[in-house]
Amino acid sequence: MYLRLDKFLSLSGLGSRKTVSYLIRKGKVKVNSQVVKDPGFKINLEKDIVEVEEQKVLSKAKFYYKMYKPKNYITSTKDPKQVTIMELIPKNLPGYKELFPVGRLDKDAEGLLLLTNDGILAHRILHPKWKIPKIYEVELSKALKEEDKIRLEEGIELSEGKTSPSKLWYLNSERTKIRIEVYEGRYHLIKRMFGKLSYQVLNLKRIAIGNISIGNLKEGELKALSLEEEKELKKILLRDL
Numbered sequence: 001m002y003l004r005l006d007k008f009l010s011l012s013g014l015g016s017r018k019t020v021s022y023l024i025r026k027g028k029v030k031v032n033s034q035v036v037k038d039p040g041f042k043i044n045l046e047k048d049i050v051e052v053e054e055q056k057v058l059s060k061a062k063f064y065y066k067m068y069k070p071k072n073y074i075t076s077t078k079d080p081k082q083v084t085i086m087e088l089i090p091k092n093l094p095g096y097k098e099l100f101p102v103g104r105l106d107k108d109a110e111g112l113l114l115l116t117n118d119g120i121l122a123h124r125i126l127h128p129k130w131k132i133p134k135i136y137e138v139e140l141s142k143a144l145k146e147e148d149k150i151r152l153e154e155g156i157e158l159s160e161g162k163t164s165p166s167k168l169w170y171l172n173s174e175r176t177k178i179r180i181e182v183y184e185g186r187y188h189l190i191k192r193m194f195g196k197l198s199y200q201v202l203n204l205k206r207i208a209i210g211n212i213s214i215g216n217l218k219e220g221e222l223k224a225l226s227l228e229e230e231k232e233l234k235k236i237l238l239r240d241l
Contacts, residue, residue, distance in 0.1 A: 002042045002043065002044055002045070003042065003043060003045055004039065004040050004041070004042060004043075005024060005029065005031065005036060005038070005039055005040070005041040005042070005043055005050070006020050006021050006024060006039035006040070007120070008043055008045070008050065008057075009023070009024075009029070009050070009052065009057065011119060011120070012057050014052060014057065017039075020039070021039040023052060024036065024037060024038070024039045024041075025037050025039070028052055028053050029050065029051070029052050030050070030051045030054075031043055031048050031049070031050055031051075032048055032049055033049075033051075061094075061095065062116065062117060062118045063094060063095030063098070063099060063115075063116060063117050063118075063224075064114070064115075064116050064118065064121075064224065064225040064229075064230050064233075065093075065099070065114070065115045065116070065222055065223065065224055065225065066112060066113070066114055066115075066212055066214070066217065066222070066223060066225060066229075067085065067088070067089075067112075067113045067114075067115060067217070067220075067221070067222040068110070068111065068112065068113075068214055068217040068218060068219050068220060068221050068222075069085055069088075069105050069109075069110055069111060069112075069113040070088075070110055070219040070220050071107070071108055071109065071110050072107060072108070073085050073087070073088065073107065074107055075101050075103075075104040075105050075106075075107075075113065076101070077099075077100055077101070082107070085101060085113065085115075088220045088222065089115075089222060093222075095117055098117035099115045099116065099117055100115065100116070100117070100122070101113055101114070101115050102114040102115065102116060102121075102122045102125050102126065102209075103122075103125070103126050103185050105204075105206060106188065106191075106204065108204075109204040109205070109206070110204070110205050110206075110219070111136070111137075111204075111205040111206035111207055111214060112206045112207060112208060112209055112212065112213070112214040112217075113206075114209055114212065115222075120237075120238065121233070121234070121237055121238065124237040124238075125185075125209060125210065125237065126185040127185075128164060128183055128184045128185075130236075130237060131183050132183065132209065132210045132236070132237070133181045133182070133183055133208070133209075133210060134181070134182055134183070134185070134206060134208070134209050135179065135180070135181045135206070135207050135208040135209075136179070136180050136181075136182070136190055136204060136205060136206050136207065137171065137177065137178070137179050137203075137204075137205045137207055138177070138178045138179075138180055138190060138194070138201055138203070138204055138205075139176060139177050139178075139201070139202045139203035139204075140176050140177075140178065140194065140199045140200065140201060140202065141176075141199060141200035141201075141202055142176065142199065142200075143174055143175040143176055144168075144170070144175045144176070144178055144199065148197045148199075149168050149170075151197065152166060152168055152180070152193055152194075152197070153165060153166055153167060153168055156193050156196050156197070157196075158186070158192055158193075158196065160186070163182075163184065163186070163189070163193060164182070164183050164184055165183075166180055166181055166182045166183070166193075167180070167181040168180050168181075179207075190204055191204070210233060210236060210237075211229065211232045211233060211236070212225065212229055212233065
């Protein structure tokens with residue numbers, strides 16, 4: 001896998017992109033014993049040896065996990081007053097101290113949550129540019145009208161702008177249980193979309209992010225992504241690196 005030199009150094013903990021770019025341009029960085037002054041220089045993560053001021057830089061190991069977040073847990077690594085998802089994770093789990101959740105699930109929501117220490121991949125999952133689908137199962141306070149379903153699929157005008165087109169399916173004959181596929185990561189997006197049309201969300205469960213499905217995970221359970229899951233996710237999100 002290839003990666004820009006400045007991105008590699010930043011992700012390895014040597015500072016911001018601006019900071020490491022300065023080091024590169026000043027001739028402080030070598031790749032395979034040769035000084036490189038171009039921050040955009042592509043390095044081979046599997047073969048190339050990078051040094052900063054004669055010190056070898058080791059690429060951080062990347063960790064990828066999926067979790068079934070139960071209700072009543074905060075999607076955060078720290079909170080002084082409330083119980084966070086970190087309480088569900090064994091402290092001896094590889095990468096434990098570096099992990100962070102990709103996006104959020106509300107305290108009263110449940111379902112699939114990804115955890116990683118891969119900043120680039122996390123950013124791209126959340127950014128609408130990459131059009132990674134997030135699928136939720138929603139229980140509503142009343143039947144969803146067909147005309148409202150169409151409006152939701154076409155996009156709803158929220159305070160910060162219109163939502164991207166989405167897809168909806170009815171899950172029961174009463175039309176109170178809905179599956180919705182969205183491509184954004186806005187704050188309280190699902191609740192706000194339905195709320196705009198005077199529907200209350202009684203229950204919210206995320207079941208998939210891109211190719212990653214919650215599968216048969218039990219509440220509170222966490223497991224590493226399979227090699228196939230990880231490979232497919234990277235194929236979609238990191239294809240330009």
